[in-house]
Amino acid sequence: MKILVCMKQVPQKDAPLKLNESGTWIREDVSYEVNEPDAYALEEALRQREKHKGEVVVITSGPARAQQVLREALAKGADRAIHLEDDKFVGLDAYNTAKAFAAAIKDEQFDLIFTGLQSDDYGYAQTGVILAELLGWPHATIIMQIERTEGGIRVKRELEAGYFQFVDMPTPAVLTIQSGINKLRYATLIGIKQAKNKPLKKVSFADVQGAVGENLQKIEKLYIPQKTKKTEHIEGSPGEIAKKLVDKMRNELRVL
Amino acid sequence: MAETILVVVEQREGKLNRVSWETITAGQAIAAATGWSLEATVVGSGTASIAAEVAGKKVAKVYAVESPKLEPYTPDAFAAALKQFLTAKQPKLVLMPHTYQVRDFVPKLATDMGRTVISDCIGFRHEGGKLVFTRQMFQGKFAADVTFASDAPWFATFQSGAFRGDKAEAGASTAPVETVNVEIAEGVIRNKPQEVFKEAKQAVDLTQAEIIVAVGRGIKEQKNIEIAKQLADALGGDLAASRPICDSGWLPMDRQIGSSGQTVAPKLYLALGISGAIQHIVGMKGSRAIIAVNKDSEAPIFEIADYAVVGNLFEIVPPLTEEIKRVKAGA
Numbered sequence: 001m002k003i004l005v006c007m008k009q010v011p012q013k014d015a016p017l018k019l020n021e022s023g024t025w026i027r028e029d030v031s032y033e034v035n036e037p038d039a040y041a042l043e044e045a046l047r048q049r050e051k052h053k054g055e056v057v058v059i060t061s062g063p064a065r066a067q068q069v070l071r072e073a074l075a076k077g078a079d080r081a082i083h084l085e086d087d088k089f090v091g092l093d094a095y096n097t098a099k100a101f102a103a104a105i106k107d108e109q110f111d112l113i114f115t116g117l118q119s120d121d122y123g124y125a126q127t128g129v130i131l132a133e134l135l136g137w138p139h140a141t142i143i144m145q146i147e148r149t150e151g152g153i154r155v156k157r158e159l160e161a162g163y164f165q166f167v168d169m170p171t172p173a174v175l176t177i178q179s180g181i182n183k184l185r186y187a188t189l190i191g192i193k194q195a196k197n198k199p200l201k202k203v204s205f206a207d208v209q210g211a212v213g214e215n216l217q218k219i220e221k222l223y224i225p226q227k228t229k230k231t232e233h234i235e236g237s238p239g240e241i242a243k244k245l246v247d248k249m250r251n252e253l254r255v256l
Numbered sequence: 257m258a259e260t261i262l263v264v265v266e267q268r269e270g271k272l273n274r275v276s277w278e279t280i281t282a283g284q285a286i287a288a289a290t291g292w293s294l295e296a297t298v299v300g301s302g303t304a305s306i307a308a309e310v311a312g313k314k315v316a317k318v319y320a321v322e323s324p325k326l327e328p329y330t331p332d333a334f335a336a337a338l339k340q341f342l343t344a345k346q347p348k349l350v351l352m353p354h355t356y357q358v359r360d361f362v363p364k365l366a367t368d369m370g371r372t373v374i375s376d377c378i379g380f381r382h383e384g385g386k387l388v389f390t391r392q393m394f395q396g397k398f399a400a401d402v403t404f405a406s407d408a409p410w411f412a413t414f415q416s417g418a419f420r421g422d423k424a425e426a427g428a429s430t431a432p433v434e435t436v437n438v439e440i441a442e443g444v445i446r447n448k449p450q451e452v453f454k455e456a457k458q459a460v461d462l463t464q465a466e467i468i469v470a471v472g473r474g475i476k477e478q479k480n481i482e483i484a485k486q487l488a489d490a491l492g493g494d495l496a497a498s499r500p501i502c503d504s505g506w507l508p509m510d511r512q513i514g515s516s517g518q519t520v521a522p523k524l525y526l527a528l529g530i531s532g533a534i535q536h537i538v539g540m541k542g543s544r545a546i547i548a549v550n551k552d553s554e555a556p557i558f559e560i561a562d563y564a565v566v567g568n569l570f571e572i573v574p575p576l577t578e579e580i581k582r583v584k585a586g587a
Contacts, residue, residue, distance in 0.1 A: 016554055026394065121393065164453055217402055220402065229561070249580075
């Protein structure tokens with residue numbers, strides 16, 4: 001099985017974010033990490049390869065810093081990597097990101113493409129499904145289990161409110177992977193060493209420009225959300241905070 | 257001719273998903289702001305009773321888009337049916353709830369039509385003839401104003417809880433219902449879905465809990481869960497968690513609060529080390545009161561907290577537990 005994993009670099013979860021001067025994006029001088037569901041997508045691809053042989057290829061788009069995500073994936077066991085490297089990729093909407101990916105892999109033949117179910121920055125939850133449509137492939141979203149069957153795969157979709165559903169589908173297919181589908185592995189020392197010699201192909205913006213058009217939606221501005229609730233800050237030593245909170249619970253919330 | 261807003265309500269196995277009323281409310285608000293006409297659609301097989309239910313609301317018309325191939329749900333059939341219907345109908349704006357089902361087919365539908373979806377919106381504004389949608393980004397740390405830069409039909413989905421379903425206005429008279437039969441060709445549907453099921457038994461029902469103590473990533477290690485458990489015990493409340501904690505197996509999945517877990521509305525929700533990702537917030541923002549403890553003063557959980565404690569939960573929680581025990585003992 002040949003599997004492509006789409007990965008994204010996003011700001012670290014607790015990194016303090018600041019707006020840029022034009023209020024259209026964040027300032028880039030923050031720490032980054034791999035988008036969490038994408039890490040699970042990679043892990044699932046590696047497990048599928050361990051079961052069925054084949055190849056795991058990882059792809060990302062973004063500036064030079066995004067290469068770190070690919071390096072880590074190679075260290076964990078991915079076979080090779082593709083980096084669509086340019087600052088311009090950061091501002092693409094989901095439709096154009098999917099278009100760029102489709103153009104970059106047009107000469108490859110994958111059986112499966114995995115993405116995380118959504119990203120921690122934009123949070124569109126769309127790129128994987130759009131990519132499937134552009135390729136003319138079937139897809140399934142929010143996947144918690146994948147098994148190979150005669151002529152295809154059987155996947156377990158997570159529905160809302162604790163419900164699930166198995167779906168049989170043919171390959172090639174695109175699957176968006178839910179966090180928690182598996183247990184993540186760490187890169188080993190030997191893996192990190194080997195990663196240095198694994199192929200990492202760079203694709204420039206010019207290489208895929210023909211496929212990419214104007215964004216279909218535009219972020220006019222980014223801002224700190226207006227608070228709709230009045231929040232009271234409770235301060236002091238831990239002992240004082242405890243007393244104040246208990247007072248609130250007793251006299252205002254009446255739960256004690 | 258006036259432009260049309262079309263709300264696609266969600267049905268599953270013949271039942272209306274209540275979140276659809278929120279989308280109707282959103283549609284009514286946008287119709288009031290723009291002067292556009294509001295219509296609704298239900299997609300499926302045997303949807304007459306749902307269409308009739310929706311027709312009681314203040315909408316100009318309800319369409320039942322029907323084909324036997326729409327049951328059970330598949331993204332292929334839903335996208336094909338709606339593409340046919342929307343291509344003929346040409347609404348300006350198509351609204352849906354941001355459910356797992358909509359997420360599964362609407363990006364495909366829009367892409368097939370060469371259009372785009374502004375997903376997971378929490379509000380809208382109509383300014384100088386332009387529709388601006390608000391959505392959260394960076395896990396709720398920022399809000400973004402987003403506009404369409406492409407031709408109609410425009411697609412937007414609304415986050416659960418962004419509008420109030422009980423505010424959906426009833427119509428002065430019942431709206432007319434038109435059945436639109438669509439053809440779905442052989443071979444369009446590629447996926448074969450099996451029966452929907454619930455995993456084992458949901459041992460814990462948190463929806464009725466009066467007090468919930470929930471832990472997030474800030475708890476750091478499994479053994480630290482005990483600190484939260486002691487607080488929950490002292491309060492006579494239930495222990496719950498955000499998704500990452502259940503993913504790690506530190507608490508069972510049936511203790512999970514959020515879009516993929518339970519939706520709760522206790523009298524008191526104590527969030528310990530929970531940053532407040534959207535997926536968690538949609539499951540607990542209906543709580544009567546929220547106390548949040550987090551070391552990051554910019555954590556989005558504080559946006560919806562009634563009482564905010566910025567600090568180290570390992571220092572703050574144990575004395576709180578002791579104080580509660582002391583007060584409860586009548587000291």
